Amino acid sequence: MSTVIDTAVIIDILRGLPAAVDYLEGLEDVPACSEITRVEVTGGLRSAERVPTERLFQQLRWVAVDEPIARRAGELGRRWWTSHPGISSPDLVIAATAEQLGAGLATSNVKHFPMFKRLQPPY
Template structure:
């Protein structure tokens, strides 16, 4: 299973060709944390709503369960000394991927220190 971070979805919605290639090359339908849905929808403008909803409907969605919430809290505590206060959204996305035994795809590699060797699947557009 592949879990996508918000950065990948935003790039797809912006028409980034590298992001679209990565998404199109996946052998399975990727999944996302429900918090990713919140992050995407909070920034959507009315003219973008149809395309955004079409993309969101094409993905599998993983709930924030009690075990995901507990894992997110544990991750935050574990990495606080070495990485400062990581964002709650990143912690929940990471915990979602870990609990699902999934690979995480993100451009925000520094925000996910709990995945040693994590690399961005493409270079961020400027």
């Protein structure tokens, strides 16, 4: 099964967290990321972080936020925002991306993804 990696995991990898780096290196398939993750990561990027970030980005398969993903993210928001107000719009887009691809989701922010039953952090 393919995997969508969320922003928290990408940040852990960029920070050099050994468990996150080991997780990425242990994946058999090229992991996917939503373009919304690129927005979140590059929004806080410092100049010195640009090269290692781009190097990591080149190892990933990027998925555009198209109409079906955007619509599904909206549906997920209607379903989950009342009971889980901490879920952000980017979280919804990432969840919809994983659903659209029929992929698993790798996140350390499990509480932001209640739509995935039995979701566990990857490390």
